[in-house]
Every structure is written in structure tokens, then in C-alpha cells.
Amino acid sequence: MSNFEALFDYIQEISGKLLSEDDKHLLMAHFKPRKLRKRQYFLQEGDVCKYIGFIVKGSARTFTVDEKGHEHILKLSLENWWLADFESFYLLTPSRFNIEALEELEVLQSTNAQIEEFLKDIPAFSAMANVISQNNTIATQKRMQAAMSYTAEKRYEDLVSNYPHFLKRFSQNMIASYLGLSPETLSRIRKNSFK
Amino acid sequence: MSNFEALFDYIQEISGKLLSEDDKHLLMAHFKPRKLRKRQYFLQEGDVCKYIGFIVKGSARTFTVDEKGHEHILKLSLENWWLADFESFYLLTPSRFNIEALEELEVLQSTNAQIEEFLKDIPAFSAMANVISQNNTIATQKRMQAAMSYTAEKRYEDLVSNYPHFLKRFSQNMIASYLGLSPETLSRIRKNSFK
DNA sequence: AAGTACATTTGATTTAGGTCAACTCACTGT
DNA sequence: ACAGTGAGTTGACCTAAATCAAATGTACTT
Numbered sequence: 001m002s003n004f005e006a007l008f009d010y011i012q013e014i015s016g017k018l019l020s021e022d023d024k025h026l027l028m029a030h031f032k033p034r035k036l037r038k039r040q041y042f043l044q045e046g047d048v049c050k051y052i053g054f055i056v057k058g059s060a061r062t063f064t065v066d067e068k069g070h071e072h073i074l075k076l077s078l079e080n081w082w083l084a085d086f087e088s089f090y091l092l093t094p095s096r097f098n099i100e101a102l103e104e105l106e107v108l109q110s111t112n113a114q115i116e117e118f119l120k121d122i123p124a125f126s127a128m129a130n131v132i133s134q135n136n137t138i139a140t141q142k143r144m145q146a147a148m149s150y151t152a153e154k155r156y157e158d159l160v161s162n163y164p165h166f167l168k169r170f171s172q173n174m175i176a177s178y179l180g181l182s183p184e185t186l187s188r189i190r191k192n193s194f195k
Numbered sequence: 196m197s198n199f200e201a202l203f204d205y206i207q208e209i210s211g212k213l214l215s216e217d218d219k220h221l222l223m224a225h226f227k228p229r230k231l232r233k234r235q236y237f238l239q240e241g242d243v244c245k246y247i248g249f250i251v252k253g254s255a256r257t258f259t260v261d262e263k264g265h266e267h268i269l270k271l272s273l274e275n276w277w278l279a280d281f282e283s284f285y286l287l288t289p290s291r292f293n294i295e296a297l298e299e300l301e302v303l304q305s306t307n308a309q310i311e312e313f314l315k316d317i318p319a320f321s322a323m324a325n326v327i328s329q330n331n332t333i334a335t336q337k338r339m340q341a342a343m344s345y346t347a348e349k350r351y352e353d354l355v356s357n358y359p360h361f362l363k364r365f366s367q368n369m370i371a372s373y374l375g376l377s378p379e380t381l382s383r384i385r386k387n388s389f390k
Numbered sequence: 391a392a393g394t395a396c397a398t399t400t401g402a403t404t405t406a407g408g409t410c411a412a413c414t415c416a417c418t419g420t
Numbered sequence: 421a422c423a424g425t426g427a428g429t430t431g432a433c434c435t436a437a438a439t440c441a442a443a444t445g446t447a448c449t450t
Contacts, residue, residue, distance in 0.1 A: 140335040
């Protein structure tokens with residue numbers, strides 16, 4: 001019923017390996033479709049992140065709330081991305097993050113224990129995990145560098161040129177928080193860049 | 196001659212698996228000891244990071260230089276850590292980073308191609324790689340959150356409580372740059388916290 | 391021991407970006 | 421059609437941290 005093809009295609013593309021029919025059946029048996037309405041939480045601060053979700057449709061944000069009540073978005077997620085607080089998911093510790101659906105969200109979700117099985121039994125899945133972890137290391141390092149070295153304006157320009165689709169899918173407030181800016185500051189940056 | 200025991204112990208401890216004698220011989224055959232003097236570069240911006248190094252002794256910093264000529268430290272590394280720009284190392288692209296020895300530095304180094312062999316042939320090595328990649332994902336996420344949500348003072352306090360040994364080994368200027376602060380600001384923060 | 395090169399501290403001033411507040415547009419649901 | 425809510429804009433003001441500059445401390449070198 002639910003769209004497992006998206007998941008299969010993704011695994012095969014990222015890993016560069018094919019999934020056997022057995023592999024596919026195993027995945028279908030242990031990834032459960034789940035729908036969340038806009039504003040619904042996939043994960044709440046303080047809970048253990050028991051599930052990892054593959055986004056089939058929709059978008060989400062991962063954020064913290066600081067002592068002043070300000071929200072800070074650490075991750076914006078779209079179709080064909082994994083949704084989880086990996087720290088909590090791997091270590092089974094309570095999460096410091098919230099993950100909230102920004103649009104109606106469809107995921108295929110599974111548990112830590114089950115993922116371990118996939119890693120053991122499905123070569124393409126384990127190859128995919130390695131590639132993702134590499135990509136993730138690289139991306140986070142870039143983002144860290146940007147946060148440290150660049151001005152707000154440069155960070156926004158980088159986003160515009162590297163992730164233009166973000167601007168279509170996420171509100172300006174979300175983008176501002178993702179860039180570590182107040183909404184007002186982003187509004188002003190955009191105003192100036194139109195000259 | 197050089198201290199391979201440190202490397203063996205590290206792999207076994209992190210992976211939770213034992214290395215066979217064959218494994219050890221393989222590692223000894225393909226990790227080459229290298230010494231760098233203080234201030235010497237392990238990697239220069241624009242070069243491809245051909246080697247990954249395991250630090251046996253000494254310390255290093257990974258940093259970028261922005262258009263104004265300001266340096267930003269992304270990573271401080273000590274004994275039993277891996278030294279590389281993983282983006283450049285994995286993808287064989289020119290690096291945006293510099294890696295410089297802060298003290299006399301002894302590493303055991305190997306190449307990308309060789310690491311691939313280790314991953315295939317040495318189970319403990321591949322288990323270690325997975326654990327490191329997990330830890331790395333978690334640590335970078337924490338650091339990103341800290342950079343976004345916390346004040347300079349809170350970031351320093353976190354460093355003091357989580358990595359007290361950093362303060363012993365790295366100069367205040369290095370710590371400041373690592374925290375994304377000017378040396379003057381860090382000096383003032385320290386002054387205030389002594390009350 | 392003297393001299394040069396760094397590190398750190400302190401003070402005065404500047405600035406990027408945040409905060410607070412008011413206003414304008416959409417959209418949504420009734 | 422109309423209130424209501426959230427998103428974006430604009431202006432006035434504020435603040436954390438950077439910058440500039442000078443003084444002091446420390447630690448290699450020869």
C-alpha cells in the first residue's frame with residue numbers, strides 16, 4: 001500500500017547495490033508506514049528516539065528550545081531523508097531535541113534493534129549506512145565552518161546557491177532559525193540583496 | 196620501533212573486538228610512522244588529504260582562514276585521535292582546511308586505498324570505524340547545537356566541564372578560536388568567572 | 391643575560407545582529 | 421464577509437562580542 005519503492009530506490013541509489021527480492025520483503029516486513037499531521041511531533045524532548053523514519057512525503061524540523069524559550073532549528077528534512085535524533089536512537093538516551101512535522105508527513109519507520117538486523121543481513125543497507133555517515137560527516141563539518149567563519153549574509157547566500165529548494169519548501173522563519181538568525185535579520189538581509 | 200601498541204589498544208577498545216596477530220602485522224605493514232615538528236603542516240589548504248594519521252603523541256589543530264585573514268579552528272586533536280580532513284580524504288577533492296602540529300607530533304599514517312583494505316579485511320577495524328562515525332555524528336551535533344543556542348560564556352563553561360584536559364594542552368588563543376571567540380573575549384569571560 | 395616573539399590582559403570604541411513593538415498581508419475556518 | 425492566526429516587514433533601540441590599541445607577562449633563542 002504505502003510507497004516502499006521510494007525507499008528501495010533510495011537504498012539502491014545511495015549504496016550502488018541492488019536489493020534482492022528477499023531483501024525487499026524483509027524491509028517491507030519491518031518498516032511500518034506512519035502518517036503525521038502538520039504540527040505533530042515525531043519526537044519530543046526528553047523521550048528516547050525509539051524510531052528512525054524514512055520520509056516518503058512531507059517535511060520536518062529538528063529543533064531545541066533554550067532557557068529563554070527560543071527555538072533553534074538544527075535540521076530541516078525533506079523526502080528521501082532519514083528522521084531521527086541519532087544520539088538518542090543509538091544510545092537510547094533521552095533526546096534534547098524535538099522533531100516536528102511541518103507539513104503532512106508520511107514516513108516508513110523502524111526500530112534500532114531492527115536496523116541492526118538490516119545492517120547485518122542486507123549488504124545494500126549496510127553500504128548505504130556507510131555512505132550516509134560519510135556524507136553526514138562532510139555536511140556537518142561544512143555547516144560548522146559556515147557558522148563559525150561566515151557572516152549572516154554569506155550564510156544565506158550559500159543556502160540560496162546550494163539548497164535553493166529549501167526556500168520553496170520552508171517558511172522564512174524556519175530558514176532564519178536554521179541559519180541561526182532572527183526572522184527580522186533575515187528579512188533585512190533579503191531586502192538588501194534585492195538591490 | 197614506533198608505538199603501534201597505542202593503535203592496537205585503541206582499535207580493540209573502541210571496537211570491542213580483538214586483533215589477531217595477522218591483523219596486527221597487516222596494520223604494521225601499512226601504517227607508516229611520521230614525525231612533524233611544531234608548526235609543521237600535516238595538510239595544507241588546496242591539497243588533497245592523501246593520508247589519515249593516528250596521533251601517537253602530540254596535538255594538532257584543523258582550521259580555515261577566512262577572506263579577512265582570520266583563522267577559525269574547527270577541530271583540536273590529541274593522542275588517540277584520527278587526523279584528516281575526511282571530506283578531502285574520502286572524495287579526493289582539494290581541502291579547504293589546514294592541519295597544523297601544535298606540538299611535536301608523532302602519527303601513524305596510511306592512505307585511503309589502504310584503509311579500504313583494512314575495512315574489508317580486519318573486522319575490528321571496520322567495527323571501530325562504525326563506532327567512530329557514530330560518535331562523530333553525535334559530537335558534531337552537540338557542537339552545532341552549542342554554537343547556535345549558547346552564549347560565549349556557556350560554551351566556555353561546557354568546555355571546562357566536558358573537556359578539562361583541553362585547557363591544559365591548548366593555549367587560550369587556540370581555545371578561543373575553537374569556541375568561535377576572539378582571544379580578548381575569552382580572557383574577559385575567564386576574568387568574570389573567577390568571582 | 392638580552393632580545394625577540396608570542397600570549398594574555400585591560401580599556402575604549404564599534405558593529406552585527408537581536409529585541410521589542412507596530413503594521414501589513416495573506417490564508418484559514420466559520 | 422469576517423474574525424483570527426501566522427508570516428513577513430519596518431523602525432527604534434540595545435547588547436554581546438569584535439576590533440583597535442596599548443601594556444604586561446612569559447618563554448624560547450642565541
